[in-house]
Amino acid sequence: MKNLELAKIFNEIADILEIQDIQWKPQAYRKAASSIASLSIDIEKIYKKSGLKGLDSIPGVGKHLALKIEEYLKTGKIKAYKQLKKKVPIDLAELTHIEFLGPKKAKRLYKELKIKNIKDLEKAAKAGKIAKLSGFGEKSQQDILEGLGMYKLGKKRALLNIALPIAKEIIQSLNKLKEVKSAEYVGSLRRMKETVRDIDILVISNKPKKVIQTFTSLDNVKKVLAKGPTKASVVLKNNMHSDLRVLKPEEKGAGLLYFIGSKEHNIALRKIAIEKGYKLSEYGLFSRNTGKRIPGTSEKDIYKALSLKYIPPELRENQGEIEAAKKGKIPTLISIKDIKGDFHVHSKWSDGSDSIKDLATTAKKLGYQYLCISDHSKSEKIANGLSESNLLKQIKLIKKLNKNFRGFKLLAGSEVDILADGSLDYPEKILKQLDIVIGSIHSRFKSSKQEMTKRICTALENKHLNILGHPTGRLINQRKPYNLDLDQVFKVALENKKHLELNAFPNRLDLSDTNLKEAIELGLKISIGTDAHSKDQMNYMKFGVATARRGWCQKNHILNTFTLKQLPKYFKKL
DNA sequence: GCCGTTTTCGGCCCGACTGTTTTCAGTCG
Numbered sequence: 001m002k003n004l005e006l007a008k009i010f011n012e013i014a015d016i017l018e019i020q021d022i023q024w025k026p027q028a029y030r031k032a033a034s035s036i037a038s039l040s041i042d043i044e045k046i047y048k049k050s051g052l053k054g055l056d057s058i059p060g061v062g063k064h065l066a067l068k069i070e071e072y073l074k075t076g077k078i079k080a081y082k083q084l085k086k087k088v089p090i091d092l093a094e095l096t097h098i099e100f101l102g103p104k105k106a107k108r109l110y111k112e113l114k115i116k117n118i119k120d121l122e123k124a125a126k127a128g129k130i131a132k133l134s135g136f137g138e139k140s141q142q143d144i145l146e147g148l149g150m151y152k153l154g155k156k157r158a159l160l161n162i163a164l165p166i167a168k169e170i171i172q173s174l175n176k177l178k179e180v181k182s183a184e185y186v187g188s189l190r191r192m193k194e195t196v197r198d199i200d201i202l203v204i205s206n207k208p209k210k211v212i213q214t215f216t217s218l219d220n221v222k223k224v225l226a227k228g229p230t231k232a233s234v235v236l237k238n239n240m241h242s243d244l245r246v247l248k249p250e251e252k253g254a255g256l257l258y259f260i261g262s263k264e265h266n267i268a269l270r271k272i273a274i275e276k277g278y279k280l281s282e283y284g285l286f287s288r289n290t291g292k293r294i295p296g297t298s299e300k301d302i303y304k305a306l307s308l309k310y311i312p313p314e315l316r317e318n319q320g321e322i323e324a325a326k327k328g329k330i331p332t333l334i335s336i337k338d339i340k341g342d343f344h345v346h347s348k349w350s351d352g353s354d355s356i357k358d359l360a361t362t363a364k365k366l367g368y369q370y371l372c373i374s375d376h377s378k379s380e381k382i383a384n385g386l387s388e389s390n391l392l393k394q395i396k397l398i399k400k401l402n403k404n405f406r407g408f409k410l411l412a413g414s415e416v417d418i419l420a421d422g423s424l425d426y427p428e429k430i431l432k433q434l435d436i437v438i439g440s441i442h443s444r445f446k447s448s449k450q451e452m453t454k455r456i457c458t459a460l461e462n463k464h465l466n467i468l469g470h471p472t473g474r475l476i477n478q479r480k481p482y483n484l485d486l487d488q489v490f491k492v493a494l495e496n497k498k499h500l501e502l503n504a505f506p507n508r509l510d511l512s513d514t515n516l517k518e519a520i521e522l523g524l525k526i527s528i529g530t531d532a533h534s535k536d537q538m539n540y541m542k543f544g545v546a547t548a549r550r551g552w553c554q555k556n557h558i559l560n561t562f563t564l565k566q567l568p569k570y571f572k573k574l
Numbered sequence: 575g576c577c578g579t580t581t582t583c584g585g586c587c588c589g590a591c592t593g594t595t596t597t598c599a600g601t602c603g
Binding site: 017023024025026027028029031032059060061062063064065099100101102103104105134135136137139140143187198200226227228229230231232233243245258259261263266267269270271273274275279280281282283 | 575576577579585586587588589590591592593594595599600601602603
């Protein structure tokens with residue numbers, strides 16, 4: 001996938017053009033970069049299939065940029081970019097990662113101090129050279145030094161299971177104030193993006209001063225970055241940033257829209273507003289002529305005034321949801337209430353920490369009808385994988401426990417290793433005694449694309465396998481997906497009537513949102529498994545559901561929404 | 575450089591906060 005490489009280059013071109021005070025072009029490059037970065041398919045595929053015309057059909061990509069993309073795909077470089085870099089030999093992509101340092105300041109630093117990269121920047125800042133520049137001063141230098149520290153610390157974005165509890169705690173503290181009418185987390189966290197950079201909060205109140213004061217003096221606040229009458233920005237103790245905005249009650253709907261984002265979604269909405277003679281900002285929807293507020297203060301009201309169906313936050317990425325809303329075709333997304341079971345949990349028989357009985361109790365408390373115990377298979381020595389005899393014992397125990405349940409059933413499963421040759425880690429006589437077999441890759445991650453694809457497809461052709469576990473093997477912030485022809489895997493899964501897992505563990509979320517969208521469009525069914533290694537982790541289901549929502553999944557796409565009675569249609573051995 | 579039921583020119587989302595200013599540019603979201 002060269003999508004992200006291209007997006008990065010276009011963004012850097014935008015920076016360089018901006019430095020040269022060139023108007024509008026930077027915006028065009030940025031827009032193209034953002035739409036390329038959010039493509040769900042490989043840009044190379046688009047080009048191979050439909051050539052320049054295909055590239056031209058990407059929003060924000062016209063004739064000229066299409067040619068540049070073609071050049072990059074063919075030669076691996078873009079001449080115009082090289083020339084620009086020669087002219088402005090600064091590592092802008094790196095430098096502008098520093099908070100409060102944008103292209104304009106970077107240019108001045110280069111002109112006056114020959115600063116080209118982070119290293120030069122650190123040296124100059126430490127030597128006190130930056131403070132002496134006109135227009136910079138002590139504070140700017142301090143900001144840069146701190147930004148450098150943050151850059152080193154916080155290159156990685158936070159996982160949802162880290163960010164969400166912090167956000168909820170902040171919300172709770174703010175909601176305690178009588179001045180607060182409502183406090184909600186917004187931004188990418190509200191859209192449940194797989195990782196978030198900061199925690200954005202929107203408070204509705206007529207007394208913003210008090211709210212800002214409380215927010216900036218919360219226990220969890222390490223440093224206050226900015227503090228104005230309606231807006232504040234802080235660094236939390238874990239080095240994440242949190243931004244607060246306070247709006248008035250009548251501004252709530254527009255405020256939520258604006259702060260939930262995404263930016264791309266908002267830009268698209270504002271353009272529709274303009275077409276209709278309105279102006280949309282975080283304060284509301286207004287008539288361009290009279291400046292008067294258009295009645296209605298909820299998000300729904302605003303969508304309605306723009307002739308759009310309500311769009312749930314998880315879909316607001318400008319990836320087709322606006323077009324769908326225009327046609328009134330926003331799907332009814334799956335919700336956590338639809339979930340009737342979990343297909344992937346580990347007990348202390350392998351590397352989990354709780355007993356099967358405790359896991360079952362938790363499942364029943366969650367209102368589930370079934371829970372599939374899926375411990376590791378014998379090759380997974382490091383995770384205490386079950387020997388054949390132990391697995392048989394476990395199956396017996398599950399059958400015994402089931403006798404005591406009403407309206408609830410434990411399913412005897414296993415997360416069976418897919419071995420190097422694509423075979424499964426237990427012999428047929430064992431596999432056929434299991435209710436559900438999840439096949440997963442846990443070794444030889446660095447195989448070639450061809451090998452890995454063949455290995456997984458062989459497993460998918462095995463009649464005992466039901467679900468392909470964490471299909472791409474990525475670990476967010478840690479490990480890239482395996483080299484894999486995912487289209488081929490989807491195709492073979494479909495042909496063999498196999499299901500794909502959406503592993504809900506927060507550092508996996510595998511399949512990803514865009515993968516899921518592709519999979520369900522093909523007609524594949526998805527099984528959400530928490531991969532819980534303790535009963536508490538069974539709550540990770542919410543991250544799975546959120547990711548499914550981001551992948552446009554409806555109830556009927558997700559196996560976990562089916563009742564115990566309906567399951568045999570999808571799992572023959574039940 | 576892109577885009578188009580005001581389409582081949584002339585627009586391009588909108589506003590808050592900060593630092594270094596003496597009216598605003600730069601950055602962020």
